[in-house]
Amino acid sequence: MNTCEFQSSCTYYNVLKEKSPVILRYIKEEYCDSSYSACARFVVSKAHGTNHVPKYLFPEDIQEACKILDELGNS
Numbered sequence: 001m002n003t004c005e006f007q008s009s010c011t012y013y014n015v016l017k018e019k020s021p022v023i024l025r026y027i028k029e030e031y032c033d034s035s036y037s038a039c040a041r042f043v044v045s046k047a048h049g050t051n052h053v054p055k056y057l058f059p060e061d062i063q064e065a066c067k068i069l070d071e072l073g074n075s
């Protein structure tokens with residue numbers, strides 16, 4: 001199974017793991033263990049590193065990820 005390479009460093013993933021396993025199961029099915037390249041957090045992490053991913057960024061918020069990439073120069 002393909003899984004997101006940022007699972008150990010993703011704040012969102014790790015907070016859910018600790019606080020909300022039910023929601024984590026859904027997020028894993030939708031993103032972390034399947035379509036992780038569609039995750040807003042993955043997109044920013046891959047382009048600029050996990051340190052540039054805001055705590056508030058939800059996996060489905062690809063629009064906000066695009067804004068962040070624009071601000072960071074999309075390099």
Ligand code: SF4
Nearest residue numbers: 004010032039041042
């Ligand atoms: S897919 Fe997204 S939410 Fe899941 S571990 Fe990767 S960066 Fe975090």
